[in-house]
Amino acid sequence: MKKILFVASECVPFIKTGGLADVVGALPGALDKSRFDVRVVLPDYACIPAPLRDSLQYAGSFQMNLGSLGEQYVGIMQTVRDGVTYYLIDNQHYFSGPTPYGDLRWDIEKFCYFCKAALSILPSVGFRPDVIHCHDWQASMVPVFLHEMFLDNPFYRGIRTVVTIHNLKFQGVWDIPTFQKITGLPERVFTPGRMEFHKDANMLKGGLVYADRITTVSPTYAEEIKMPYYGEKLDGLLRSKSGDLWGILNGIDYGIYNPETDQKLYATYSKDNFRSGKAQNKRRLQQELGLPQDPDAMMIGMITRLTDQKGLDLLAYVIERLLLSRVQLAVIGTGDAKYESMLRHFEWTRKDKVSASIMFDDTRAHRLYAASDAILMPSLFEPCGLTQLIALRYGSLPIVRETGGLKDTVRPYNRYEGTGTGFSFRDYNADDMLSTIYFGEMVFYDDRRAWDAMVRRGMETDFSWNTSARRYEELYDQLS
Known part of the structure; x- marks a missing residue:
C-alpha cells in the first residue's frame, strides 16, 4: 500500500477560507483506500470549532530548532475521520489567532515553522510517506526543507514531493535575511535558480524548484501560467518544468452538493423534476x-x-x-x-x-x-x-x-x-x-x-472527485 501525506494550511471540516479547504477535505476520501493510506497534516488553529477540537487526542511533543529563532515547541494532536488520519501541529505562539491568516510577515514565519514541523513529526507518529503532497505557498517549504535539511537521515531518503498551485497569485515573498533568520537554510538556497525572486525570497518558487512534480487545478490554468500574462513572474520557471507540470481538474463532493438530498434547500429536486x-x-x-x-x-x-x-x-x-x-x-x-x-x-x-x-x-x-x-x-x-x-x-x-x-x-x-x-x-x-x-x-x-x-x-455531467482522484492516483503511482 502506498503512503501519501497531505500538508495544507486548511481543510474541511476543521478550517476553511476558500476552495483549498474543500479540495484537501475531499480528495483523501476519494482515493482508493485499498491502495493508498492517505493522512493529512494541518495547523492546530485555536479558531477551529470547539466540537472538532474536542475530538483531538494528544499524540506527543518535542522541541524543534527554527533557524536563529531557537527551539520551538511542536505538539502533535491526532484524530481519525471517515478513515483518514489527521495530524494537527500544536503551537499556541503561532496558531492562537482568531483567523488562520493575518499579517504576511507573521504568516511567512508561521508557515515556515509549520512546514518544518510537518516533516519533523513523521518519525514520532511512525508514518513514512512515499509521497508528500503540498498545497499552495503555505506548504511549499516542505520540499525545500526535505532536500536541504532532512536527507541526511535515512528515514527521509526516497520520499517524493508534489506541490499543487491553487492560485499562483499568492506566493509568500519576503526579504532574504528574514528567511535566513527564520529557516537557517544555507546561502545556496537563496540564489536565482532556487528561492531568490527579484532580490527577495519566494516560498512558492522554492517549492516548485525542489518538487518532483507540480500540479494545478485545471488543464487550461496549467497552460495559462506558462505565459507572462498569467504567470505572476514565475512563467519562465514553469515553462522550464513543463514536463513535470500536471493540470488536474478539481471536483466537488456530491454528498454535500446534491439537490436531491440537500436539507438546506426549501425543496429538493432531481434532473427529472x-x-x-x-x-x-x-x-x-x-x-x-x-x-x-x-x-x-x-x-x-x-x-x-x-x-x-x-x-x-x-x-x-x-x-x-x-x-x-x-x-x-x-x-x-x-x-x-x-x-x-x-x-x-x-x-x-x-x-x-x-x-x-x-x-x-x-x-x-x-x-x-x-x-x-x-x-x-x-x-x-x-x-x-x-x-x-x-x-x-x-x-x-x-x-x-x-x-x-x-x-x-x-x-x-x-x-x-x-x-x-x-x-x-x-x-x-x-x-x-x-x-x-x-x-x-x-x-x-x-x-x-x-x-x-x-x-x-x-x-x-459528472464533476465529482471520481475522475480527478484517478488522475492523482496515476500521479502517485508514477512517483512511487
Missing part, C-alpha cells in the same frame, strides 16, 4: 431576500469574493444597463469595500431587482444555487473554480469568461447543434459580458426548451 423544484426554491428565496415574487423573472446569482479577480469591475461598468432588462441579481459575498458599497447602493435603490448579502452564509448559498437560473462568473483568471461546478449540479447555468477551469468545465451553448451547458465570452470586456448575458436571457425567455435541455445536460 427540476422545473418545479427550482420554481419552489426561487419563490421562497425571493421572499427571504425581499425581492418581488416573480417566478418567471430570470434570477442571476453571484456567490463570490467581491474583487477585481472575480470580475466585479466588469459588473460595476454595466450593472445599470443590466438592470434595464427583466432580471433579478442576487449576490452573496464579501470583499473590496468599493464593491460592497456599490451592491448595497443598488439593493437600496433597486430593491425590485437587486439583493446584496454582504456576508458568507452557506445555507443561503445552497439556496441561491437551487433558486437561480444562472450563475455569473466573469473572472479575470480562475485556476479552477468550484462555483460553476456546484451551479451545474443544481441546474443553474454558468455565464463565464473563458479562462482556467471555467473554460474546461463550461461548454458554451450552440443553438445550431443543440449543445452546451452554459454561456461564455473570451475577452475580458464588460460589453462582451453584457452581450453574453443578453444572449442567455433571450434563450431563457424565447426558447425554454433549449434552456431546459442545457440544464439537464449540466445536471448529468
Whole structure:
C-alpha cells in the first residue's frame, strides 16, 4: 500500500477560507483506500470549532530548532475521520489567532515553522510517506526543507514531493535575511535558480524548484501560467518544468452538493423534476431576500469574493444597463469595500431587482444555487473554480469568461447543434459580458426548451472527485 501525506494550511471540516479547504477535505476520501493510506497534516488553529477540537487526542511533543529563532515547541494532536488520519501541529505562539491568516510577515514565519514541523513529526507518529503532497505557498517549504535539511537521515531518503498551485497569485515573498533568520537554510538556497525572486525570497518558487512534480487545478490554468500574462513572474520557471507540470481538474463532493438530498434547500429536486423544484426554491428565496415574487423573472446569482479577480469591475461598468432588462441579481459575498458599497447602493435603490448579502452564509448559498437560473462568473483568471461546478449540479447555468477551469468545465451553448451547458465570452470586456448575458436571457425567455435541455445536460455531467482522484492516483503511482 502506498503512503501519501497531505500538508495544507486548511481543510474541511476543521478550517476553511476558500476552495483549498474543500479540495484537501475531499480528495483523501476519494482515493482508493485499498491502495493508498492517505493522512493529512494541518495547523492546530485555536479558531477551529470547539466540537472538532474536542475530538483531538494528544499524540506527543518535542522541541524543534527554527533557524536563529531557537527551539520551538511542536505538539502533535491526532484524530481519525471517515478513515483518514489527521495530524494537527500544536503551537499556541503561532496558531492562537482568531483567523488562520493575518499579517504576511507573521504568516511567512508561521508557515515556515509549520512546514518544518510537518516533516519533523513523521518519525514520532511512525508514518513514512512515499509521497508528500503540498498545497499552495503555505506548504511549499516542505520540499525545500526535505532536500536541504532532512536527507541526511535515512528515514527521509526516497520520499517524493508534489506541490499543487491553487492560485499562483499568492506566493509568500519576503526579504532574504528574514528567511535566513527564520529557516537557517544555507546561502545556496537563496540564489536565482532556487528561492531568490527579484532580490527577495519566494516560498512558492522554492517549492516548485525542489518538487518532483507540480500540479494545478485545471488543464487550461496549467497552460495559462506558462505565459507572462498569467504567470505572476514565475512563467519562465514553469515553462522550464513543463514536463513535470500536471493540470488536474478539481471536483466537488456530491454528498454535500446534491439537490436531491440537500436539507438546506426549501425543496429538493432531481434532473427529472427540476422545473418545479427550482420554481419552489426561487419563490421562497425571493421572499427571504425581499425581492418581488416573480417566478418567471430570470434570477442571476453571484456567490463570490467581491474583487477585481472575480470580475466585479466588469459588473460595476454595466450593472445599470443590466438592470434595464427583466432580471433579478442576487449576490452573496464579501470583499473590496468599493464593491460592497456599490451592491448595497443598488439593493437600496433597486430593491425590485437587486439583493446584496454582504456576508458568507452557506445555507443561503445552497439556496441561491437551487433558486437561480444562472450563475455569473466573469473572472479575470480562475485556476479552477468550484462555483460553476456546484451551479451545474443544481441546474443553474454558468455565464463565464473563458479562462482556467471555467473554460474546461463550461461548454458554451450552440443553438445550431443543440449543445452546451452554459454561456461564455473570451475577452475580458464588460460589453462582451453584457452581450453574453443578453444572449442567455433571450434563450431563457424565447426558447425554454433549449434552456431546459442545457440544464439537464449540466445536471448529468459528472464533476465529482471520481475522475480527478484517478488522475492523482496515476500521479502517485508514477512517483512511487
